[in-house]
Amino acid sequence: MAGFSKIKEIIWLGRGGQGAFTAAKLLGAAYTINDDGRYALAFPSFGPERRGAPVRAFTKLDTRPVADRSQTEKADYIVILDDTLYSPQLRELLKEDGIMIVNSKKDIDGALTFDAERTASEFRLPTVNSVMLGLLTGLSGIVTAENAVEAIKGYMPQKIQERNINALLRAVQEVAK
């Protein structure tokens, strides 16, 4: 029988190779990792993949199986890994109280910005996806930092785990400040 759905939907924007889909997947894994009463779907915008081309990815989190497998039309969070992909029209994809998080050195009206590249480079990471996942984790509380770390351990290649974990935890700390 139908329960009350508390679905949270996240849209990720990045360019092919920046790891937006990896972040979408890690979030879904983190949410479900040690709780059988939680369900997640994560998927990329479907179709041919090209490095550098804009890509979208989606994470849907709920306390019951997620039935709607279509692309999110109204998100709780939009996370943008590359500020050249930002446009004010993206607000139409946000719920009224939705939040947009952008990796940018500049301020953007109506969005939270953070220089994720600087943090990533401190940890010798070529991509900002784990920093952005850390920011979302810290801001939203939809997953705990511990579960996000567990997801990295479970789904990233071993040799890059530690740097990504440290970058994620740094981002969580930055939000706490």
Next chain:
Amino acid sequence: MSKKFLSGNEAFAEGIRLARPQVISAYPITPQTIVVERLSEMVEDGSLKAEYVHVESEHSAMSCAIGASAAGARAFTATSSQGLLYMAECLYYASGGRFPIVMMNADRSTALPWNIYGDQRDSLSQLDSGWIQAYAENAQEALDLALMSYRIAEDKRVSTPYMANLDGFVLTHTYETVDIPDREQADRFLPPYETDNRIDFESPKNMAFSAGPDTNYIFKYKEHEGVLAARQVITETEKAFAGIFGRKYTGLTENYRTDDADYIIVTLGSIAGLCRETADKLREKGVKAGVVRIRYMRPFPNAEIAEVLRNAKAYAVLEKDISFGNEGTVFTNVNSALKKAGADVKGYNFIGGLGGRNISASDIEKIYNDIANGTESVSFIGIGGGSNGK
């Protein structure tokens, strides 16, 4: 048992690893590629001991699987769309030869216009090829079908190849949490393949022979019997599966809130989840809505369909297929089931999701409204005349 966050393709590959095929023939095609990639990694790292044959085409992929099965090996291959159509000739050799090969098909549209996205026109075009056809809804069911498929196909009463269909992208490329059974449990559920239908120097026999008009129809009759026998074997297999792994499946169909339903959508594949959610919403408004998900198109659930639709006021068949100049093939099959049972219920056909086009919750709600009020007998969602136009 371990829990992992996997795509439909990856989940299916995990199921195949547990089923221990001895020969895998592979030719990649979007959106199937990941399943054969994962299997090649498993063979490489030694967690799956199989002969992995990278063939030059889908026609060869099926031919290779037939050869392997004729040598008594458990064989696996996977394809999609044009690949399935290219191997179509060999599908009939596999079923006619009674080789219990398992194939995953990533359901994808067929050219032209060229399109790599999901619909079900590829597999539904092969309903007459003599294969068992299953349709998964989610990644867990995909994994479980991979494991159950061999036990069903290899049963001596059946001896028929098995096609497990996963909706392209929406299922093959979507990640969700999946329980992966233990090796020991899987081995207990699925013993190694043993058959007399193989090349054997100790006991030579004629295989893949010709049969003229006097005997050919007997072979075809036996093929028909084999696919029909799968009905019973699927039930038994799912019971054994639930006993070992704790997950229950419901045979050829899965019903949702149909007991008192006035309006029922019959569909297949991963769109069923959104249909159920929409039925829930309509129930809150007082509309008695229900959903039937067809899990197997062959053998076809004639009795189950007639039973569940018999007392409805109207039903819709929602499918990602069209047989040009007539109607969707699933609709044809569903209507036939009702006719044979002497049931007279008004039915409508909705064609949607072709070439990967999204089917939204509001599209589904509209279907329930349309069948309650009466509409064209065959409608393309979002196109066409009258109230169905955009």
